[in-house]
Amino acid sequence: MAPDSAPLHAGHRDRLRDRFLSQGADSLADYELLELLLFSAIPRRDTKPLAKTLIATFGSLGAVLNASAEQLATRGGLKPTAAALLKVVGAAAVRMLREEAVQRPLLSSWDRVIDYLSAAMKYEATEQFRILFLDRKNALIADEVQQRGTVDHTPVYPREVAKRALETAASAVILVHNHPSGDTTPSRADIDMTGEIARALSAVGVALHDHVIVGKRGHASFRTLGLL
Template identity: 65%
Template sequence: MSKSDDERGFLAERSVLPLDRRKPENEKPHYLGHRERLRERFGAAGHSALPDYELLELLLFRLIPRADTKPVAKALLARFGTLAEVLGAPEALLKEVKGVGPAAALDLKVIAAAAHRMLRSDLTGRETLSSWQQVLDYCRAAMAYETREQFRILFLDKKNVLIADEVQQTGTVDHTPVYPREVVKRALELSATAIVLVHNHPTRPVSITLDHAQAR
């Protein structure tokens, strides 16, 4: 076989795109311009100018640096509902969403932990019961996607200011024990005058039950 035959065989094995379909080597991915525009909008108008999926996109930019994050953000919201519920979802469920790898799922949980701590700081030292929605949002972020039922207590002083937030018991998927003696004992230790009793429903994600009682 001649050298020219070898060259023809070598070239025949390669698929060659038409010239008009080849991307220039220096052409940037289409999503980079979108990312820049989104950052500019956030910088100019703040988070209120962005819907949930775009704010989630901004978070995902650094977690998933080499991909279009818009479909990932929309898939997460379609699966879990709201931005708070995305951050509250278990790491294992986050990884089930296409485009979310182990590193991105872990980073989302780190962001969730920071957000939860911020909410807790926002409640501490304030009149929490002036806004039940604020309390509910706080509890939902903390425990809505827990896989086991929890019995949680918010201890308040006479001005309804949060003294402590404690998980007293963790049970199974549909049951957790409650010991009134322990609740009262802890309330007395903290000098609490009111308590908010909270438990979640793992069989119904995002379902939280609140009860308010005076600790006399």
């Protein structure tokens, strides 16, 4: 796409920016929000077609913001400045959700916890195993990614989980991992591994509150499913 001069797009950009400021984000389509982000990084190009193409390529606004810099370059055609801007915005959104989730004991703000975990993990291309370490009042002590695996497997070692729980002085933990396939149904391996971790934690006096599986279209809770 050939670059155009900035004045040709100045009116459109001003109108879009004014609509966002006066009417809020709900007044804009996803591609228009992405346009607004790209204005700063690409000052002399019509970013509307690009924003639409990016969303069509990656599937959603969230997927664009969570794509890797390499994917944004190779699949989206973005230069480093634009890719970095989108990565910063995506990271800031996840940080904000995390802050909201941990303002109160995690078990009393469960919906916010799920929102944060979904934003942080559902777009991951490979499995990621995360642990939330909680104190006696169920406040968050630490939030750590313990392992990264393949598209359908992450090696997890129960003794290492129990050891880390002791190191953080946790009273309880919540296990979390993602299914890149999108299907959040616990596998037999997931169930067996959770049982092994629960036993390892129990041996050192640490409770396992839940194991959450995150997918692109939702989540599954072992506690809710009666698997804990």
